[in-house]
Amino acid sequence: MKYVLDQEKIRPDLVRTIERLSGEDVRQCYQCGKCSAGCPIAADMDLPPNQVMRMLQLGLTDEALDSRTIWLCASCETCTTRCPREVDLAAVMDALRHEALRQGRKSPIRQIPFFNRTFLRLIKKYGRVFEMELIGRFNVGTLHFFKDVTKAPRLFFRGRLKLWPSFKGRKTARPAFQAVKNAQRHEPAEPPAADESAGNPTP
Amino acid sequence: MTAEQALVNSTETASAQPANGLTDTDAASSARQAPRVGVFICHCGINIAKTVDVERVTAEIAKEPNVVFATNYTYVCSTPGQEMIVETIKSHRLDRLVVASCSPKMHETTFRRAAAKGGLNPFLCEMANIREQCSWVHEDREQATQKAIEIIHTILEKVKGDEALEVSQVSITRRALVIGAGIAGIQTALDIANGGHEVLLLDRYPCIGGNMARLGETFPTLDCASCIFTPKVVEAAQAENITLLTYSEIEEVTGSVGNFEVTIRRKARSVDESKCTGCGLCIEKCPTKVLSEFDRGMTTRKAIYIPFAQAVPNVATIDKESCRYYKTGKCKVCQKFCQADAIVFDQEDEMITEKVGAIIAATGYELLSKDVYGEYGYGQYPDVIDGLQLERMLSAAGPTTGEIRRPSDGEVPKEVVFIQCVGSRDDSKGISYCSKICCMYTAKHARLFKHRVHDGQAYVFYMDIRAGGKRYEEFVKQAITEDDAVYLRGRVSKVYPRGKKLIVRGADTLSGTQIEIAADMVVLACAIVPSPGVEDLARKLRIGYDENKFFAEAHVKLRPVETNTAGVFLAGACQAPKDIPDTVAQAGCAAAKVLSLFAHDHLTSEPVVAWVDEEVCSGCGLCIKACSYDARKMDQRKRVAIVEEVLCQGCGACISACPNSSCELKNFRSDQIVAMVDAVT
Structure with missing residues (x-):
């Protein structure tokens, strides 16, 4: 890849937005690679986490926003915990996802935003996750109807999978969703899709 | 302590008579009486004992005719080991000593001191190297043991032929010569002068100051170079016991530590230093302009010039190469206007001879020549400059009075690319080393650029950032996080x-x-190379230089300011690239070495020197040509060659040059060497 670099491209508004959303200064990163060294998913990423930071440092925002990495990131925060420059990389990844959704970019891995949306819908509905419905909706939505079905009996007998959702505390999450909606109304600059990935998108 | 005292006491009383008898007569009687040799074989922990069967070696050596005592011990160099030697010399009336252990470079002094303590002439103690030359380099225990025995046999032959030698004392000239008057030379000179000794501070340029005088601000504190350096320059100029010898070069160095005799060429300035007031009228009127070396070609100077405004001494110099009078025989405008009548066109180079006890080489560095990297266009495009040229721009006293401007059109550059490792770490350009200071000064340049041009953007191409030093890493971090420098890891094609x-x-x-940047200016961090002419100076000083022509220190870690020539020391970047803090530290260290040398009343001279049999010498003079130390001379009256023992370093060059074997090296005589060879053949 060839990149014609100039003063305008360094720290564009978009990078400043990412910095504002994450509360981090991308220039703090000195590219030691400790984040990539410890990342449990780095092997499946197209850009290792340090390179996502590098792209932001050079103003190469498209490379960062269209990467699989930001969607594969499990927010386990190993990188954040170990970063010698105390950069909260998980927060930067989160900010990148926000921004990608806000811009309406298509995730290179379609299932992940779909999973996140489904997950949040269930939280809104039940106040907590209802695994059976989540699996069902996810499998139907991704057209992999029988994905992981063989694992269901064991999970069921171990009490990890319930057939009916819990009705306890159903409405507890709703004020939070309302609060986000209100906040968006007052501050339209905020990414409207914030709620979509506000939850922890653990796969 | 008590044991040692007891030992000394007991040996003094118990063996006073035999010891006296031995020391007084050993030299004379060694040939007549059968020698009494004691052999001490060292295990060196397991260094020797692992590969060499020390017990068997001891048993074998004990059988030798003149060996009256043989033993082995874990560490002969330890205090008990040395005490054992002292004790045994007295108890067994030893008159010769062999310690079979490590290289004499390690412990010869130790054992010779022990020998002296036991009442033996130290030069009757020899070392057999069964570690570096045997146990360390062999694996087969049987063969290594056999070799150790043979090595000791040869040394036994040598020690039998050894004569008792006496060290002689030489007086010291307590006066130092410092070559090169940059920060290294000035600091060394000041430290020696403050120690109460006279210093000659020499520089080949018309003024003192060196490269540091060119700098703008310095890392990691960003204080201006002149503010911290000028006081030192002035102090050196005003110090009563520092004599400045500017526009001077070393012609010849003879003598040795404590008593060097240096011939110095004082190049003709064509200006009488004592008369010139530095008013600058001549410079104003001079019609010839040439590029200024001090400003590294960023500005011009006249043919008669003072390199920069604060130059010390503030005296004009005529550059004969460009002066119209010297080229055409006409002009003399400067002379016409000089009110002090200081211009002397027929002034000639003057040779002066100075006696000094120590010499410090502080010749500094130069930047790698511009034509090495054609692909960067240095010299081809005016806006590609080197680090020192940018320093001149950054200097408040420089050609742009501290503003950064493109050399081509004088505009303020907005986007500046800095390229590190231009030459450094590039084997294809013959420079495999890291220039050490470029990472830091480039970070400094990037920061100062941002401080001068607020809307500017600095880009730095680097391979690694080597910011080892107090507050250096933090400084580089600030360049990135505070002054927005964009660091790009890679070389420029x-x-x-x-x-x-x-x-x-x-x-x-x-x-x-792949990165492409449209820059307004490019700054190259060219590799640090030694000043031109160092080979010649090294030859004159009889010191070595490494493959990169940096002067060679005696030991990289343990003797970093000494050279292999006693009395010659190193300071600053002439030894290896280094920054100002390191240079000042090394300069102080060199001064301390000189002061400790000057603290002695006398120097002892090594008695292992050449010796001439006058009966045999034919006076051919080949030895005089062979000697690198001027120690061989001809006695014109007797027509035989003689040895100046003070100057002789015992190298043996004259001995091998002598066609009729009239020279011998004391205690390395031919008969000894032959006996040593015979012992193993």
């Missing part, structure tokens, strides 16, 4: 012009991208 811009094509290996 090419710089070429497009319109008013310079296109820099490089790589950023961290993102895996």
Whole structure:
């Protein structure tokens, strides 16, 4: 890849937005690679986490926003915990996802935003996750109807999978969703899709 | 302590008579009486004992005719080991000593001191090296043991032929010569002068100051170079016991530590130093302009010039190469206007001879020549400059009075690319070393650029950032986080012009991208190389230099300011690239070495020197040519060659040159060497 670099491209508004959303200064990163060294998913990423930071440092925002990495990131925060420059990389990844959704970019891995949306819908509905419905909706939505079905009996007998959702505390999450909606109304600059990935998108 | 005292007491009383008898007569009687040799075989822990069967070696050596005592011990160099030697010399009336252990470079002094303590002439103690030359380099225990025995046999032959030698004392000239008057030389000179000794501070340029006088601000504190350096320059100029010898070069150095005799060429300035007031009228009127060396070609100077405003001494110099009078025989405008009548056109180089006890080489560095990297266009495009040229721009006293401007059109550059490792770490250019200071000064340049041009953007191409030093890493971090320098990890392939811009094509290996930047100015961090002419100076000083022509220290870690020539020391970047803090530290260290040398009343001279049999010498003079130390001379009356023992270093060159074997090296005589060879053949 060839990149014609100039003063305008360094720290564009978009990078400043990412910095504002994450509360981090991308220039703090000195590219030691400790984040990539410890990342449990780095092997499946197209850009290792340090390179996502590098792209932001050079103003190469498209490379960062269209990467699989930001969607594969499990927010386990190993990188954040170990970063010698105390950069909260998980927060930067989160900010990148926000921004990608806000811009309406298509995730290179379609299932992940779909999973996140489904997950949040269930939280809104039940106040907590209802695994059976989540699996069902996810499998139907991704057209992999029988994905992981063989694992269901064991999970069921171990009490990890319930057939009916819990009705306890159903409405507890709703004020939070309302609060986000209100906040968006007052501050339209905020990414409207914030709620979509506000939850922890653990796969 | 008590044991040692007891030992000394007991040996003094118990063996006073035999010891006296031995020491007084050993030299004379060694040939007549059968020698009584004691052999001490060292285990060196397991260093020797692992590969060499020390017990068997001891048993074998004990059988030798003149060996009256043989033993082995874990560490002969330890205090009990040395005490054992002292005790045994007395109890067994030893008159010769062999310690079979490590290299004499390690412990010869130790054992010779022990020998002396036991009442033996130290030169009757020899070492057999069964570690470096045997146990360390062999694996087969049987063969190594046999070799150790043979090595000791040869040394036994040598020690039998050894004579008792006496060290002689030489007086010291307590006066030092410092070659090169940059920060290294000035600091050394000040420290020696403050120690109460006279110093000659020499520089080949018309003024003192060296490269540091060129700098703008210095890392990691960003204080201006002149503010911290000028006081030192002035102090050196005003110090009563420092004599400045500017515009001077070393012609010849003879003598040795404590008593060097140096011939110095005082180049003709064509200006009488004592008369010139530095008013500058001559410079104003001079019609010839040439590029200024001090400003590294960024400005011009006249043919008669003072390198820069605060130059010390503030005296004009005529550059004969460009002066119209010297070229055409006409002009003399400067003389016409000089009110002090200081211009002397027929002034000639003057040779002076000075006696000094120590010499410090502080010849500094130069930047790698501009034509090495054609692809960066240095010298071809005016807006590609080197680090020192940018320093001149950054200097408040420089050609732009501290403003950063493009040399081509004088505009303020907005985007500046800095390229590190230009030459350094590039085997293809013959420079495999790291220049050490470029990472830091480039970070400094990037920061100062941002401080001067607030809307500017600095890009730094680097391979690694080597910021080892107090507050250095923090400094580089500030360049990135506070002064917005963009660091790109990779080399630049090419710089070429497009319109008013310079296109820099490089790589950023961290993102895996090829980078192209349209820059207004490019600054090259060229490799640090030794000043020109160091080979010649090294030859005159009889010191070595490494493959990169940096002066060779005696030991990289343990003797970093000494050279292999006693009395010659090193300070600053002439030894290896180094920054100002390191240079000042090394300069102080060199001064301390000189002061400790000058603290002695006398120097002892090594008695292992050449010796001439006058009966045999034919006076051919070949030895005089062979000697690198001027120690061989001809006695014109007797027509035989003689040895100046003070100067002789015992190298043996004259001995091998002598066609009729009239020279011998004391205690390395031919008969000894032959006996040593016979012992193993």
